[in-house]
Amino acid sequence: MTGVDSTLAYIDQGSFLGLRALGRGPLAQYGWVYEHPVDLDGLRRFHHNLGRGLLGRRIERSALPFGRDHWVAWTGPDDLDLAETPRPFDGILDWFDEQLRIPIDPEAGPSWRLAVQPLIEGGAAVTLIGSHSVCDGLALNLAIKQAASGETWDLGYPPPNARTRGQALRQDAAEFVRAVPDFAKAIAAAARLAKSSLGEFKSSAGRSTPPSKIDDTALVTVPSMVAYFDEDQWQSRMESLGGTSNSLFAGIAAALGQVFGRVDDDGKVRLQFPVSERTEGDTRANALSGMTVMIDPAGVTTSLQGVRAELKRSLAALSESTFDLLGPVALAPLIPPGLARGLEGMALGAGAPVGCSNLGKLGAPVNRPDGTDADYLLLRQIESRTTPEILDRLGGTLFLASGQVNGLVSVSVAAWRPGGPNTKELLTGPVFQVFSDFGLTPTKVL
Structure with missing residues (x-):
């Protein structure tokens, strides 16, 4: 493949x-549990x-x-991180938390x-953990799919420090000049967005985290759990409720919200979904936009038709909202850290959103790292390097992720209530009750 x-x-x-501005950011985690010996080779x-x-x-x-x-090219750590002492299966989610x-x-790597x-x-x-910035x-x-299938992809990036400082200055200055038209368009887009979202900005800006050094001794991992459902049970419930797999997932998220x-003043739950814009050969780290779906949780356990209709409506309106949200991104290199911290609250959205990520059916190789x-x-x-103080200031969090492979549907739930208390034990009860309300019984829980 030619260089890019x-x-x-x-x-x-x-x-x-x-x-860099916040000193923390989201991490993506994949995990696999084998009940039979793994092939270390x-x-x-x-x-x-x-x-x-x-x-x-x-x-x-940049210079x-x-x-x-x-x-720049970097082939990863020298070797996988292999623990010497075995641990019991019970409580293995604690190990996944520790890795985060x-x-x-x-x-820096x-x-x-x-x-x-x-x-x-x-x-x-x-477990595989990666920075969302990558x-x-x-x-x-x-x-994962390519690596498990034995495929490699030479992106053509140079090695670290391949440019002299003079080369870097000249090249980056030329790049900046070429980007000036993008800046002009982005300023206009930012002005439109600010005008249309003024009320939302005012209601969310107060949640932004002030600049401060994060106390490493106070770091926490948001309590979470993972439930697994038989694929046939999941299919049966979504059909009986008049929904799809995605609307069942959204219904569960709304009920948990x-x-x-x-919930907002109208009793609705704001679900935020990432929407992929990744194309063939796309090398962007984040090839996505976002979609906000307002769901009335009343009745979602008996019918998903309303959820399904709202998802469809939001998807139909996505192109216009995507342009509005992503129009200002060309200004990113010009935003000072202080302003970036101030924009965090608006990036989260007004109210108390529920983060949702449903990857749907995954290819078989994704489940076969060995x-x-x-x-x-x-x-x-999961957010990295966060503390109770930060989570409380941001209004807590509720995030769900799901994927389907090998005959099972996995649903992970992570939640933090502002002011607490926050423990895995206090999380599991309400989550199990919502599953039960949907007529779902997990076959396994981590």
Whole structure:
């Protein structure tokens, strides 16, 4: 494959600058649980291939303080992280949580890592964690699929520090001049967005986190759980409720939003879905936009027709809203850290949104990091380096992720109530009740 432009796309520049301004950012996590022995040689081949695809890169800063940064090639850690002492299957989600607290950095590295935990009962847990500034959910899914299938993808990026400072200054200055027309369009788009969203900005700006050093001793992982449903049970329930797999997932999210008090004055729940815009050969880290869906949780456990109709309506209106939201992204290199921190609240949206990510049916290779089928697949997006103070200031969080593979549908739920208390034990009760209200019984829970 021929080399590609190593300059970060505007949306990726914004993601990285947001990470630097806040000192934290979202992590994408895939996890696999094997109840039979894993092939370590197969996992090492998988690890090798991951570093030669969309994950095989890090970010190198521009020579200009207002210039766009660049991708450089990086094949990943020297080896997978293999724990020496086995752990019991029971409580294995704690290990997945612990892995999220090991530093990930898209610039200094590692921008991703692969870890393995042997289990006392036999088998092992495996996890891949990557910075969202390097790969969004579908990009990570593609990287996994290719690596598990033995495929590599030479992106053509230069090695780190390949440019002299003089070369970097000249090239980045020329890039800045070429981008001036983009800046002009972005300013106009930002003005339109500010005018149309003034009320939302005022209601959400107060949640922004002030600049401060994050206390490492206070770091927490948002309590979460993962439930697995038989594919046939999931199919049966969505059909009996007049919905689709996505509307059943959205209905569960809306019901949980109500349970956790994330409703607006009209009693509706604001669901926020990422919408992929990834095309063939797309090398952007974040090739996506967003979709907001307002759902009335009343009655979702008896009929999904309203949820299905609202999803359809929101998708139909997506092109216009996408232009409005992404129009200003070309300004990302010019935004100072203080302003970036101030915009965090608006990026989250007004009220108390519920984050939703449903990857749907996944290809079989995604479940085979060592070449054999894992028994359980875990999908999560978790904020890195966060504290109770930050989570409370942002109004808490509720995030659901789902994927379907190997005859099972996985649904992960992570939640934080402002002011607490917040524990896994207090999370599981309400979540189980919502599942029961939908007539769903998990076959396994982590």
